[in-house]
Each structure stands twice: as structure tokens, then as C-alpha cells.
Amino acid sequence: MRTTSAVPLRLGLSANARQFWLLVAVNAFVGAMIGLERTVPPLIAEQEFNLTSSSLILSFVAAFGLVKAITNLFAGRLGDKYGRRPVLLAGWLLALPVPLMIMLAPSWSWIIAANLLLGASQGLTWSTTVIMKIDLVGPQGRGFAMGLNEAAGYLAVAASAYLTSVIAANYGLRPEPFYLGVAFAAAGLALTALFVRETLPYTRLEAAHYRVANAPAGATPSLLTLLREGVWRNRALASANQAGLVNNLNDGVAWGLLPVYFAAQGVPLVQVGLIAATYPAVWGFAQLLTGALSDSWGRKGLIVTGMLVQGVALLGIALLNGFVPWMLSAALLGVGTAMVYPTLLAAVADASYPTWRGTAVGAYRLWRDGGLAVGAILGGLLADALSIPAAVLIVAVLTAASGLLVAVRMPETLPRPVPSEVS
Template identity: 45%
Template sequence: MTNSIKLGLKENWKQFTVLVIINAFVGGMVGLERSIFPQFAELEFGVATTSAILSFIIAFGITKAIANYFTGRLANRFGRKNLLIFGWIIALPIPFVLIYANHWNWVVFANILLGISQGFTWSSTVVMKIDLVGEKNRGLAMGLNEFAGYFAVGLVAFLTGYIADNYGITPYPFYLGIGIAIIGLLVSIFLVKDTRVFMHKEHTTNKTEQLTNVFVETSFKNKTLSSITQAGLVNNLNDGMIWGLLPMVLLSLNYSTENIGVIAAIYPTVWGLGQLFTGKMADHYSKKAMLFWGMLLQGIAILLIPYSTTFFELAMISALLGLGTAIVYPTFLAAIADDTAPTQRAESIGVFRLWRDLGYAIGAIISGITSDVFGIEYAILLIGCITILSSLIIKIRMPKHIQA
């Protein structure tokens, strides 16, 4: 069976394209909340403290992280397609819960469902694309995957901000989610084929040494894998802060919901579009250098936020933050794939994504507590410093990366 299988982006472009489209719908589910949730929390439920508002990000981050881990563990056993479909089934009730919620706990519950759904759907598309393309174009594959997902996050964040500004915070913005979930599920059922056979094909020729303990080495022991993992955690730690605190900063500066939506959307849109280029770069340039400079650029951009007030300044910072994230995001996954054997790759990526998405929860907790005690400005500055520290860990600890 594996003799008839050919690895490569060109050889599998039809199935690859279907998976790119599906990941755009996966990203769209996150975009529903990106620009309107602080107003949604305060206007609909009277939730005003920063830490309480950020509770929905904490719920999302923890559940997505756990789902990522189990997707990696279960992908070889039950199949990538089955986990993808299961993730979309979990997504179906989310917009309805948000529309009809009469207590903030229901919103937190919706984000638990969203975290589980995102873990299964996004992780499945990542692993399936890596299965299809083989060694040659991993960076490009991950760039296209993450472009589709995060461009959709930005687009839907803009649309929900626009809809909320013109028609109200609820229910109309969440109608988008109903369509996204239904289409994503149907396309996954009828057009996606499982890719485990491609993984077995690569395994017959791949010479990468097996890890003794995938969790321990990806998390702590292997200098390459653990350096990537800590940077992934910090990347999403600062993303969780931006998700929760940037709209609050803009509200305090009296920006309209529509303008908040524009600024909030620039970051994931540049992040998404940039990966069309940075993913391919990761196939040709030093992954270590890309990770260092990307994390450093993020940290500098975050440190500038408290000292900026004009629309142009904040839009530029949002763009710089998106560029820094675009440089590292596909590079994380391509570098993990390079340093793991095909049969262990799904699990190692699952471990990486476990820690990376725990960053959402850790970032929200740190941001919420620091903001409530010292003020939003100090929370932002702290996260910026942590991000710069992460770039230095990459610089000092990670060995020079050998291209695949």
C-alpha cells in the first residue's frame, strides 16, 4: 500500500488545499471572540475585573492544551480524520451557548468547548499536512496552515467588531460561528482522507533517532525541542495577554468598537499573511535565528504598547507583533518535525502544543493578577520582558539547527 504513496506538496495538492481551507474555518471560530469579548462581558454580564474577564481565556487555554496533547497521543491509534471530525462536533454548540448564555459561567463553558474543539481540529490539520509533504516543504506547509488559520482569526475578528458596532454585541456576531461550524464539519466528513499511510511511508526511509521519552525530552531534556517548547509557551502567553488586555487598553482610550476591531485584527492578519513567506523561509534559513529574532521583535513591540495612544502607533505595534509571531509560528512546528522520528512526530507536536497553549492560560493569569494589583500598564511591560527573556533562551540554549 505504501509503495503507491508519494510524499510532497505538489503530489498531494488537492488534499492539502482541502486541509488549508478547513483550518481557515478552525481559525474563524477563535476570531468570533477576538475583538468583542471585554464589551460582551461587561455589557451582558456586568463582569468588569480584568482577572474575571480573562477567565474565559484561561478556560480556553487549559482545555486546548490538554486536547492538543491527547490529539498527538491518539492520532496514530484512531486516525487524524476521526479526531478532526470529533473536534467539529464539539464546536457545533458553541455559538448557541454564547447567544443564549444568561450567566458568565456559560461563557466560560463555551470556551472550554472551544479549547477542546481547537485542540482536536487544529492539531489534526497540522499533523496531516506534515504527513502529506514529507521533509522538503515542512516550513511552507506549516506557513500555509497557520496563514489560513490566523488570517481567518483576523478576518472574523474584524467582522465581529463591525457587526457588533452596527447591530449590537449579541446575538448577530455569533451567527457567523454557526455557519463556520457546520461547513467545517461537512467538509471534514466528505472531503478529507486520513493520512496515517503517508506517515508510515516516510518512516521506512527516515533515519531520525527515536526519543526515549517523548514528553520529557520535548518538554525539558532535548536542547532543541525544549528550547522551541518554552518559546511556544511564551508566544501564546503574550498572545493571551494581547487577546484580553489590548481591547481594554483601546477602550480606556475611547476607541469605538469598530476601531478596536481593526487594531485587534491587524495583529492576527499580519501574523497570518506573513506566514506565507516565513514558512518557506524556515525551509532555507536558520530556524534558530528565525526563532530568536521573531521572539525579540514580539517583546519589543509589546513594551511599546503602554507608551502609544494614536491609532497609527497602535496599528503599527499590532503589525510588528504580528510580524514577530509570523516569523516564529511555522518555524516552531517545522523545527519540531525535523527533530523527531515520523512515528513519534504527532506525539511530540502534541506535547509542544500542550505547553504552547498552556501559555494562553498562564498569560491570562499573570496579566489578570498583575493588572488588578498594579495596573494594565505594568502587566503589559512584564509580559514584554518575559518575551525578550524567551528569545535569549533560544539564543543561548538551542543548538545550531541542521536543516532537514
């Protein structure tokens, strides 16, 4: 009788290329779902529902960010316990009604409700594709893998943001731009259901074959323990958490306030969409380089520099005027964000043990995406009390201060794992 054995698992991008690139494609559809919201919904608030308060306009960003942050936390925990693939499937099922709700919304509360669903969906889908790629590649090349993941997502954000602005300029704000969302959600669900495989076994492989200097083995810490450690005590995780929160704080302000501000200054809708798309486009492309650089240069220097570059870019948006200066500032903001985004994810993965890494990444993404809600609330209050440029100026100072805090507190986390003996 002839017996067959399963193909042995191996860590690394080349060893798992087919699944890795499939997950890159899935994450592109995840990003495209956010791109639907980068240009058109703030204008729907102002032009269709006659909202004049910046705080009310930004409420959809706050709703999205708050729910996504909380869902991130449980996505990592559930993935560690039950597997990654079921969590990814659940996220896509939540995404299906979102574009339909926006298309048919009779009031602004429907838009907020759609963003609650979208936030939950994004927390499950984006977190899980990140963790699955970390599972597949192992400790070497982690930054490069995160750069590819985030590049795919944010290039899709940029393309979707620009396409929706073009469609809106030619056909109106609703419903035509959101037909794209129906296609994106259906494609992401189909790819996941038909072709994505479970990656949880790779975490056990890594735990068996590598000693990880930054994260001693042991029982999976509780959520409360990880959250407590990540506030201050654990210098690596706490530094990453606060930088991630501030990074997305400024993204929440840019997302909700800047399209309205640029349109109020007489910038045509297609040009507003182009500025809105430039930021995530540069962010996406640059991550192909910055993620890989963090594997050789280290994590800390890129994070500090990236936060400072973001601060300078936001100063440019606040203090300069005109389409070209704003485009250049948006591009610079994308460069700074690209230096930070995949590097922070890699740093958190460095500082966590393979068997509870999903939980640690989920806790980090709770802090990071909570920044969207904080930015939306703070930005709206500052814009209503002062002005939109003043709000952006204050956020620029906070962003630079976050980078300086990382410089003072964060240890270098780039791993130097030593393979253990394998019998």
C-alpha cells in the first residue's frame, strides 16, 4: 500500500508565494472599500444633508475608527484561538451591505451606521491579512512583507478615492460612485472563500524553530495584560502604540476635514479627489521600499523620521495655499506615513511571541485605529472653535512630538533570531 504525506510547511515569502500574493490581492480589495469614503462622503454631508459643523461631518470617521479599533483587538484574539480564515470570511460578510446603505441613505445616520459596519469589517479583514502574512514569512523579511501588504491596501485606497471623485464629478455624488463598492466586496469574499488557506499552523512552526529575543515564550497573556503593558511599561509596545495612535489621528483629520476645506477654497471636485488620492498613493508606493529598509536599517530610526516628516507636511497644508502646494504637501505626508506604517507593524511583531502575536497585533491596531476616532473628534472640535488650518497646525505639532517620544523611549526591535536545533 502506498501512503502519501502532506507537504511540509516552510516559512518564507518564496516558499509560500502563491498564498502570500493571494492575500496581497485580498488586501487590495480591503483598501478599496476604504477608498470609497475618502472623497465623496464628506461632500454628501455638506451638499445633500446640509451639515455645516465639522464635528458632525467627521462623525462618520469617528464611528468607523472607534468600531475598527475595537474589532482589531478581537480579530487578533479570535484568530489566535479559532484560526485566521474564519475571521477573514466574517469580515467580508459584514462589508457586503455597506455600499448599498450609502447609496440608499435617506439621512446622515444611515451613513454613520454604514461606517459602523465598515469599521467592523475592516477590523476583521485588514488585521487578519496582516497577521496571515506575518505567519507565512516568519522572522526574516517581516518588514518587507508588511510593506507589500500595506502598499497593496493603500494604493487601492488611492485608486478608489480618485475613481469615485471622477464618477461623482460626471454622474453625481450618489449612487454611481458606490457601485464600485459592491464589486469590491463581492470579489474579496469570493477570493477568500475559494482560495485562501489557514495560516495558523505556521505560528507553531516558527515557535518550534526560532528563539525570539524580544518576546520570551510563555502562556498567552490576557488582553488586559497586553493593554496594560502597552500603555507605558513595555517600552517597545507602548512606543509603537502611541505613534500608531497619533499617526491615525492625523489621518482622521486629513480624511474628514481636508476635502471640505479644499472644496471651500474653490478647488474643483476632480482636483480635490486627486489631492485626496495622492496621499495614500505615495504612502502605498513608498511602503514597498520602507518596509524592506526596516529589515536592514532597523525600525526605530524610520519611525522617528517618518513622524517628523508627517509633521512638516501637515504644516505645509495648514500654512500654504493652492492646488500645487497642497499636492506637494499631500505627497510628503504620504512619504512620512510610509516610513512609519509597515515599520510599526513589524516592530510589534518583533516584540511578540509567535503563538500570541495575533493578539499583540490586534492590541496595537486597537490603539492605532482608535486614533481615527480621536482625530475625528479632536479635529472637529478644533475646526469648529478655531478653523480647519488651525486644527491641522495643532495636529502637526502633536505628530512631531510623538516622533520625539519614540526617539527617547523606544528600543530597537529588529530581531536577530537564532534557529534552534531541529531533530
